[in-house]
Amino acid sequence: MEETTPDLSGFLRNFRAVAEAAEHAVGETDGVRFATVVAEHLGGPIGDMAIVGEEVPNHRYADWDTALGLLAAADPDGREVGVSGGEMRFHHSLSDFVGAAFVRFGVGQVDYVSLPVGHDERRRAIGFGVRLFRYKGEPVGVLQRQANRRFGQEYGSVEVICADRDLATALVEEARGLATEHSVLRGQVVTFDETGYGDESGGMSFLARPEVTADQVILPADSLARIVQHVTGIAEHAALLRRHGQHLKRGLLLYGPPGTGKTHTVRHVIHRSPGHTVIVLAGTALRFVSLAAAVARHLQPAIVVLEDCDLVAEDRSFGAGPKPLLFEVLDAMDGLDADADVTFLLTTNRVETLERALVERPGRIDLAVEIPLPDPSGRRRLLELYAGDIAYSDAALADAARRTEGVTASFAKELMRRAVLEAAVAGEEPGDAHLTRALDTLMGERETTTRALLGHAGAAPLGFGGAQPGVHR
Template sequence: MDEKLGEFLRNFNRAIDLAQAHRDETPGRVRLLDVLTVHLGMSAPDLPILAQDFPVHRFADLDIAVEKISGQDPQARLIGVGGGQQRHHLSLSDLVQQEYGPVSVGQPDFVNLAVGPDSTREVVALGLRLFVYEGSPLAVLQRAANPQYGRNGTDIAVLAPEREAAARFLAAIQEDLRTNSILRGQVVSFAFDPYGQQGAGVTFLHRPSLPPDEVILPDGVLDRVGRHVLGIAANRETLRKHGQHLKRGVLLYGPPGTGKTHTVRHLLSASAGTTAVLLAGSSLHAVGEAARLARAMAPSMVILEDIDLVAEDRNMGHGPQPLLFEVLDALDGLDADADVVFLMTTNRAEALERALVQRPGRVDLAVEIPLPDVGNRVRLLELYAPAGVFSEDALRAAAEQSEGATASFARELVRRAVLAAVDAGEEPGDQHLAAAVRELMGQGEALTRSLLGAGGEDPAGGVSGGPGLLPDGQEPEPEVSVGYSFGWVGQGGTRYVPLPRTT
């Protein structure tokens, strides 16, 4: 049995050698090693290789920088790597040392990457650029991320007769990435799809268009938030001149559906030219990378939706939360004069980690986005209702009958009224709005009201409110009044915390 196995293996290896020899002798095929040796003027296997990794979301920037710098040589060439699927597993060192046999020159691989909400760029996913840089010949292998082949990042590897020339080229790439980017001024969210095609690592979003008159909040609240988020950015040079810090943290808290995300959309709308990184759900784990991107692309904004998901009080009994420390490091890691705002939202302010909300420099401003009063509920219904369909009296009656309703509830109320009219084959009118109010406020829609954020009472039985944002003994600012809320802390019973509330 052993002799037969040995004979089989010898025959198998011989077949591989014959196939490789036949491929190398195929007319028209050029060995990659020969091309590299001729271009570099020296035996390629004897030369040093410098490699560097880059974040996936900077791959399009990397491609632009490499093309621009290599393009300074009018004789620059772009070639590919042959060898079928095997080439995706080989490093530049493998290709040069021929660890897995000779490799021929092939066609470069390309992939389309998004470089904006509505634009793409054809990027070299696997290819070699041959050019002369500052008098020294270089060969640069460029690779995209490809989880299918075990590569979760992007990289370039530089082969050169002079190690110093390769180092200078990599430094020039880094400098270009520091000052230029397709991400600057864009609104992006991090996207991680290990099963997708080679991607940019980010999703480009259209900047919202939301005027202030469509943000229904208590008087003064939107202005206060706007001064801190947009006003500081508009006066950054004057503030720097007077030694004032620009980095800031803003927390919007309140019950679900009251308009926290809507407020964020307005701030994005009013901050054209500012780079914005949105993190929500599973992408919250990228807060460290988002902070580094924000620093490089300032002025910028990092939006952390539902921050309590990763920054819950460690005393709440849910064990350690590694992402909490990522958030704290991100907030602390930026220079004070960096024009970066961390804009956070939460429905459960009382559950936030005290190290996040009570340490100076992490959250400079906390603003409650409360349930709308009757006047604002009328304004919400007027905003969402088709113009001229419902009378002022009907809108006022609907607002008065929906105590504790949210902006989400008002939108759904109007939709229900229109749907009822359509089902009846009638034009929407006051009677349909009144019927929608009775339906949504009825006993059978209790869960729907809860999902829409309607209510006003804390499900745990307390009063909805914010976290302890002021250290013990410190008086609140004049425009802030103090209330109280409570949260269970481990097994220690009830803790009462002073709450800042916007008047």
């Protein structure tokens, strides 16, 4: 059989024809070549231009859009242009847009996106487009591109093109500083989590700053003052402490049984720190502690809240490496300078678990405060707090406080809800009788498991290490 030789020259001719057809189609659709517009703005051949790029994490994209907007606003003749080409655009860089041999991109519409910049607050930003303006008197072009996981782009990007590489580098450096100075994260309460395709905030969510006042936090005398002083007091006197060579970075541990109000206390601390950037991590989100520490360093004064650290203190499956995630947390704390005005605020239900790890890495926690079960006075105050505007008698509240030794704030809150429900079912206004009936029910044998789940120290339900009525262990 006669062998056939592949017609390579014919293949190349056909490929060139297809490429020229695509180029012609783009040109026909968009009219004006993108490269021509950029070259005219820059005032010289594209081949003589330098391009400097920077990756932008998606949770910082709004910051960079703000920064570049400020730089561009200094030129009253600046403008924004888009790039045509449909989805093909997402596979090419700025150098491709201005110098592709086979596909000539045209000028298109700028892609704008709506980004979260606060709790229930959004603003428009360039998602894909180019700013053409003068920077320090010289023409520059800046391509902004938001991350797009659909096309394998985990990070956003900024690319600067101009005749002078040093000028392009200076623009990126100034934009980086402005992005931090004007960050939309500054003074906000945020959290990080895993996200899927199309997430516009890069796995970051803005949270409302809690409205928890001091009279809503029931703790032993002076405990709350010690906690707040360690966070806000150091921040208020940061300049004096620095002048005398004292460190600002601090670690605060709140420990105690479940349901005693550790998270509630944290919410009050956040309420008392309106000028602080707060990053809240809990559960598997603790894996983002290095990212949280980096954000805190840039946007100090800051608080990094790490809730329920005992859950991952010894679980090696959460960390990025072979060591428990708690040590990732401690490494992140170590990575900040001593004069960083950053508080690491940890909570735990099992302080003994953390103690073993913290002993191996001493000095990271400089204040530990117990959030204990409330005493009789504390229980009375909790009942009054959760009663709201219901006027129970002093005798009824005193009796409830006496009978509820060992309960938590969670128990008191549920008790008051049940009292109101008792009244609603009876078609009556809530009163002492409804409170007494609700308490009788909650303290009864049938509610042993419920009490345990609400944090009652004296309840040990079946399967939780104790016994139910009729069951002996």
